[in-house]
Amino acid sequence: MKKIVHYINQFYGQIGAEEAAGQKPLLREGPVGPGIGLSALLGGQAEITATVICGDNYFADNQSEALGEILAMIEEMGPDMVIAGPGFNAGRYGLACGTICDEVKKRFSIPVLTALYPENPGAEMFHSRIYIVETGISAGSMRKTLPVMASLALKLLNGKEIGFPEEEGYIPQGFRVNVHTEKNGAERGVDMLIKKLKGEPFVTELPMPVFDRVKPAPAVKDMAHARIALVTSGGIVPQGNPDHIPSANAGTFGIYDISECDDLTGQDYMTVHGGYDPVYATEDPDRVLPLDAVREIEKEGGIGELFGRYYSTVGNTTAVSSAKKFAEEIAQDLLRNNVQAVILTSN
Amino acid sequence: MKLTLNKFHVKDIQFAQADSFENGILYVSKKKLAEYLMEDTNIESVDFDIARPGESVRIIPIKDVIQPRYKQSGTGQIFPGFVGDVETVGNGETNVLEDCAVATSGKIVAFQEGIIDMSGPGAEFNSFSKMNILVPLIYPIEGLDKHTHEATVRIAGLKTAAFMAKTTLGQEPDEKEAFEHETILEMARKYPDLPKVVYVDMVQCQGLMHDTYVYGLNVKGILSTMIGPLEVLDGAIISGNCAAPGHKNATIHHENNPIIESLLRRHGKELCFVGVLLSNESAMLKEKKRAAYYTSNLSSLLGVDGMIISEEGGGNPETDLMLNCKFHEKKGIKTVLVTDEYCGRDGASQGLADVTPEADAVVTNGNGNQFVVLPKMDKVIGDVETVRIITGGNADSIGEDGSLSVEIAAIMGSCCEMGYEHMMTRLR
Numbered sequence: 001m002k003k004i005v006h007y008i009n010q011f012y013g014q015i016g017a018e019e020a021a022g023q024k025p026l027l028r029e030g031p032v033g034p035g036i037g038l039s040a041l042l043g044g045q046a047e048i049t050a051t052v053i054c055g056d057n058y059f060a061d062n063q064s065e066a067l068g069e070i071l072a073m074i075e076e077m078g079p080d081m082v083i084a085g086p087g088f089n090a091g092r093y094g095l096a097c098g099t100i101c102d103e104v105k106k107r108f109s110i111p112v113l114t115a116l117y118p119e120n121p122g123a124e125m126f127h128s129r130i131y132i133v134e135t136g137i138s139a140g141s142m143r144k145t146l147p148v149m150a151s152l153a154l155k156l157l158n159g160k161e162i163g164f165p166e167e168e169g170y171i172p173q174g175f176r177v178n179v180h181t182e183k184n185g186a187e188r189g190v191d192m193l194i195k196k197l198k199g200e201p202f203v204t205e206l207p208m209p210v211f212d213r214v215k216p217a218p219a220v221k222d223m224a225h226a227r228i229a230l231v232t233s234g235g236i237v238p239q240g241n242p243d244h245i246p247s248a249n250a251g252t253f254g255i256y257d258i259s260e261c262d263d264l265t266g267q268d269y270m271t272v273h274g275g276y277d278p279v280y281a282t283e284d285p286d287r288v289l290p291l292d293a294v295r296e297i298e299k300e301g302g303i304g305e306l307f308g309r310y311y312s313t314v315g316n317t318t319a320v321s322s323a324k325k326f327a328e329e330i331a332q333d334l335l336r337n338n339v340q341a342v343i344l345t346s347n
Numbered sequence: 348m349k350l351t352l353n354k355f356h357v358k359d360i361q362f363a364q365a366d367s368f369e370n371g372i373l374y375v376s377k378k379k380l381a382e383y384l385m386e387d388t389n390i391e392s393v394d395f396d397i398a399r400p401g402e403s404v405r406i407i408p409i410k411d412v413i414q415p416r417y418k419q420s421g422t423g424q425i426f427p428g429f430v431g432d433v434e435t436v437g438n439g440e441t442n443v444l445e446d447c448a449v450a451t452s453g454k455i456v457a458f459q460e461g462i463i464d465m466s467g468p469g470a471e472f473n474s475f476s477k478m479n480i481l482v483p484l485i486y487p488i489e490g491l492d493k494h495t496h497e498a499t500v501r502i503a504g505l506k507t508a509a510f511m512a513k514t515t516l517g518q519e520p521d522e523k524e525a526f527e528h529e530t531i532l533e534m535a536r537k538y539p540d541l542p543k544v545v546y547v548d549m550v551q552c553q554g555l556m557h558d559t560y561v562y563g564l565n566v567k568g569i570l571s572t573m574i575g576p577l578e579v580l581d582g583a584i585i586s587g588n589c590a591a592p593g594h595k596n597a598t599i600h601h602e603n604n605p606i607i608e609s610l611l612r613r614h615g616k617e618l619c620f621v622g623v624l625l626s627n628e629s630a631m632l633k634e635k636k637r638a639a640y641y642t643s644n645l646s647s648l649l650g651v652d653g654m655i656i657s658e659e660g661g662g663n664p665e666t667d668l669m670l671n672c673k674f675h676e677k678k679g680i681k682t683v684l685v686t687d688e689y690c691g692r693d694g695a696s697q698g699l700a701d702v703t704p705e706a707d708a709v710v711t712n713g714n715g716n717q718f719v720v721l722p723k724m725d726k727v728i729g730d731v732e733t734v735r736i737i738t739g740g741n742a743d744s745i746g747e748d749g750s751l752s753v754e755i756a757a758i759m760g761s762c763c764e765m766g767y768e769h770m771m772t773r774l775r
Contacts, residue, residue, distance in 0.1 A: 024580055110451055128695070164645020164775050165440070176694035176772040178713045178755075180471070185685055186605035189655050189710040193683040197542040197653045205771050206688065206709040209697040246457050246741030248591065249754055274458035274738035275591060275662070277555030279493045313618050316738060317591055317661060317715055317756050319691030 001081055002046035002157050005077050005307065007070070007084040009093045021092075021185030023055030025069045027077075034086065034142060041150035046157055063099070070100055079110065080250065082156050086115035086145050087122060089137045094122030101130045111156035116146050116204035118171050118233045125245025131156065132171045157285040159230050195275040217341075226340040230329060233315030233323075234288035234347035235273030236281070250314040253326045253334070259308030263292045275316035276347045307339050315346055349527045350577040351440045353419060353520035357447035360397050360479045360717075368514040368673030371521075375481065380510055384483065388498045391488045396728045398450075398465050398480040403725035405751075406482055408733045408761075410451045410497075411504050411586055412475055413598040415444040417512035418581070426582040429502055429510040437577035439576075442515045448478045448599055449511070450759075451504035452729040453468065453485035456497050457556055457568015458736050461759035462721070469721040472761040473601075473768060482728050490500025497556055501587050505598070511772065526611045528577055534619050540547050541619040542652040546576070546606050547642055548584075548623050549667055550596075551659040555632040556589040559659075561625065568634075571642040572624045574605045579623060579729070580702050590660040591738040593715045593756035594687050594764050605654055605767050606685065621649050626656075626671060628664040635663075639670035646680055653681040658764045661689060661715070665701040674707040687712040687762035688772060692754070698772075712763055713770040716754035723749030 010020040012033040031039040031048040039048045052073050059066045075084060082104045084097035094116045101112035115133035116123040123132050133152060135145045148169035155162060165172045172212050181188070189203070195202040220226050237245060243254040261268075264285035271281040271288060286292045289310060310329045315323065332340065358370060363374035386652040398404045411617045418426045421439015424431025450463060463475045466511025470476035485503050487496045529537065550559040552567035559566060561574065561584050574583065607623065615619040626642040629635055646654065654675060654733065665686070670746050672682045688698030688711055698714065731751070734740040747753060755761040 064511070116751055123735045164773055172774045174691045174695050174775050176688065176698065176714055176775055178770055179773050181771050185710050185712045185763070185771065187605060187610045188771070189459070189683050189685050189766055190609045190618075191612060192708050192710065193544065193653050193655055193681070194542075194613075196681045196683065197544075197618075202708060204707055204709045206686070206698070206711040208702040208704060208706050208709075209699065211697070211702060219614050241742065244742040247736050248738040248740075248756060249692075272736070274736065277557070278457060280555070308430050315662075317689045317754070319689060319696035319716060321691050321696035332694065 001239070002080040003077070003272040004046050004047045004081045004083055005074050005079040006031060006048045007082065007097065008033055008053055009049060009096065010053060012053040013051065015296045016025045021055040021057035023053065024058055025052055025054040025066060025073060027052055027073045034146065036144050038150055041147055042154065044090065044144050045154055049079065051341060054096065056096065060092045060095040071103060074104060075108070081111045081153065083149065086133070086142065086149070087120060088135050088139055088141070089117040089120050091121050093240065094120035095125070095202060098122035098126035104255060105130060109196065113153050113156060113271070115149050117342050123171055127171045128174045128219050129280040134171045220341045223303055224301055225304040227305050227307055227338055228294065229334055229339045229342045230289055230291065230294065231342045231347045232289045232310070232312050234281070234345055235271045235314040236269055236285045236289040236312050237272055239270050241269055241270070241272050245272050245314055247272050247314060248316040249318050251322060253311055253313035255309050255311055257308060258291060258310055261291065262295045264289060273314045273316055273347055275317060288345060290345065294343065307337060348438055348575065348577055349525060350437055350580060351442055351523055351663060352731050353442045353517050354444045354445045354522045354524065355442065355518070356521045357479050360447070360481055368518065371682060373444065373514060374510060374692050375511065380507065381460050382714060384503045384506060387499055387503065389488055389491055389495060389504065390485055392486045395595050396482045396484065398482060400465060400477050401493055402465045402513055404465040404728060405724040405731065406463045406480065406728045407731055408453060408455050408729055409592070410453060410460050410589070411450040411464060411597050412520070413504050413510040415449060415512035415600050416582060416602060417442050417448055417509050417516065419516060425509055426505045426585055427509040428560065429505045430583065433562050435578070436581035436583055437562055437575050442520065442582055444510050444512050444515070446479050448484050448502050449508045450480050451485065451500050452474070452482050453500065455501060456493060457589045458738060459589035459591060460733065460737055462595050462734070462753070462757050463759050464721055465723065467722050468719055469758055472755050472758045475759060476591040481507065481511065481686060484729065497587065497589065504530065504596060518760040523727045526577055526580065528575060528611065528614070531621060534621070538615055538619040540589055541617070542743050543621050543650060543653045544610065544618045545621045545646060545649060545654045546610055546623050547654050547656040547671055549626045549628050549658055549671070550584070550658060550665065551588055551590060551628045551664060557660070560587055560742055566627055567629060569639055571624055571645055573645060574623050574625060576611055576623050578619065579604055579607055590760045591715070591756050592597040593739065594661055596659045596763070597760060600760065600763055600765050600767050602613050603767070606657055617734050619694060621651055625744070626667065627661060628667040630663060635667050635670055635752055639667060642671055642680060643674040646675060647678060647744065651680060653730065655683045655685060657685040661687065662700045663698050669701045669703040669706060672706045673703045674732045677775065683710065685712070685764055687764050687767050688714045689716050690714050690719045694772070710766060711772050712766060712768060713761065714752060714772050715762045717755045719755055721751040721753065751763045
């Protein structure tokens with residue numbers, strides 16, 4: 001029989017309510033509180049051999065110490081799995097459940113499971129790393145939650161394939177995966193349109209994401225003394241593409257010296273961007289990275305100086321998360337080099 | 348108006364001395380087909396190969412995929428403006444080679460050609476792997492500029508497809524499917540109580556090898572326009588598009604536009620399918636707005652209740668998709684959008700380049716960033732080295748064991764935004 005260690009707080013551990021929230025971690029043999037109901041649902045395949053109980057305040061106020069004590073207790077029991085909660089919408093308890101599960105998974109490489117209300121900060125912080133069964137806002141949903149936890153726990157323990165959130169009852173971890181469908185996309189679209197026209201409920205396959213809005217920086221007051229840099233997602237790189245920047249979904253960007261160069265030629269530079277017609281950029285890479293024009297303005301005194309290196313990547317089917325990472329790294333490097341403004345070009 | 352598709356199922360393609368179609372076998376004379384294609388003096392040489400379902404064969408790089416069709420009767424000829432004259436198509440009978448396609452290959456035009464694997468994990472990502480494919484390998488004369496090279500390969504593909512289907516003229520098809528479509532005034536009388544629906548087919552025509560042709564005309568810069576659905580099924584729209592292979596609308600997608608077919612099949616029953624509006628995806632914001640506004644003007648003139656809008660390509664076309672959605676929803680016209688996503692290899696990133704809150708009904712055809720390893724094949728038709736530069740591939744795509752590591756954006760039609768394939772994403 002597989003062994004499970006269960007983590008609960010002082011309240012569910014029957015030590016006391018808020019007045020007992022300073023309780024240090026305790027180890028009890030067998031299931032306690034909600035663990036008794038949960039254990040009964042495991043169909044004889046697994047049992048809760050021990051329960052760790054800790055006060056919410058003690059964990060919140062002494063996190064690293066509390067975590068150390070709790071992990072030591074768990075390690076000593078050598079379980080096959082750790083379950084925490086359910087913590088519903090209790091903030092401190094939820095964070096403790098999430099933190100402990102996340103650490104156990106990392107350190108002991110065993111399956112973990114907790115159950116929280118989706119808006120619990122513990123769910124928001126850990127939902128992408130561990131399985132968190134979705135609960136109602138309060139303990140009123142305990143009876144509904146425990147069977148879902150038991151079923152998912154058994155699947156995790158037995159190494160079975162975990163289905164989608166709607167089937168298994170966990171909070172979506174935030175990964176979109178490709179699946180094959182019975183109907184093609186066109187038929188699904190016509191079905192959806194007919195439902196929408198009739199006013200019947202339908203489910204969109206892609207809920208609209210919320211975009212970050214970046215507030216533009218204030219205008220540069222004194223361009224004549226400003227240091228300007230060139231940054232492009234149009235894929236202009238030195239001939240031979242020394243950093244192997246891919247033609248699509250680039251995972252990297254390059255930094256290239258142009259301090260001695262006034263004009264990009266097709267002999268020395270090229271585009272590696274896979275999303276546009278390369279003919280004109282190959283003829284004259286300045287069309288994408290306007291070095292010649294900026295040098296002219298520099299000579300006329302329109303800008304203080306052009307920074308001697310440019311940054312280049314490929315913005316073609318590139319994930320927003322990668323683009324954000326590049327932007328942060330490039331911005332840091334620009335700041336280190338006292339650049340006041342950049343000209344961003346795409347293609 | 349009525350168009351009947353005479354469908355001939357192709358069990359195999361074989362090279363022979365003479366061209367014919369017998370008992371499901373298509374016999375092709377390399378010599379005659381080469382002579383026909385070499386009428387184009389921009390072609391230095393041409394060779395042909397055949398790929399069959401289940402074979403350990405990889406075709407790379409592929410520019411376009413075309414279904415062979417040829418008109419048995421009715422006005423005009425298939426692919427008007429290229430193979431046929433610019434005369435009206437979409438009536439009479441058209442012979443269609445099912446389970447069969449042309450995939451144009453040869454010297455690479457740009458970065459945007461794709462892969463078809465006839466077996467293994469890559470074969471799961473498109474329908475083409477289940478077809479008998481004739482591959483013309485087209486090598487242009489030396490020094491031919493890229494844009495003429497593109498046109499040369501495009502037209503050679505269309506000619507090859509027509510040449511193949513011509514072998515069935517006068518023969519009894521395996522099955523027939525008839526599509527009927529009335530004039531707008533007539534259907535308004537016939538189906539007064541059914542919701543009136545149009546299909547907004549967003550075509551990507553931006554110049555720079557992102558082009559689509561209607562009756563032979565590059566529709567870059569046009570005001571949004573209307574076209575009969577039966578004309579589209581007769582090859583009135585063809586692809587000159589060198590966008591990412593996973594989500595460009597190849598000619599075969601236009602010929603078999605699954606949204607048009609699905610709407611036609613439900614026409615007069617669940618809905619009244621008024622027609623197809625072409626809305627161009629320009630590269631310029633002002634033109635994007637003009638196209639979406641003008642499409643909504645046409646929708647208002649027609650008095651429609653709802654529409655399906657399909658996208659081609661990704662990135663800036665998302666703005667066209669969202670503007671079309673927004674402008675129509677503001678007029679009370681209900682929209683369903685058909686797209687795909689690029690949400691990173693792990694699927695955790697935002698997958699669209701533009702969004703609007705009105706887009707509450709969206710069909711997604713998959714995440715083009717999914718990473719796959721395609722095992723080595725016994726035979727490669729084309730040039731496997733090109734995987735290093737095509738969209739979805741990279742300099743390190745070829746493994747020591749000959750396998751290819753790519754994102755599925757490199758696989759022809761994998762995330763087709765007309766909903767041709769059977770794939771979607773789900774959140775987990």
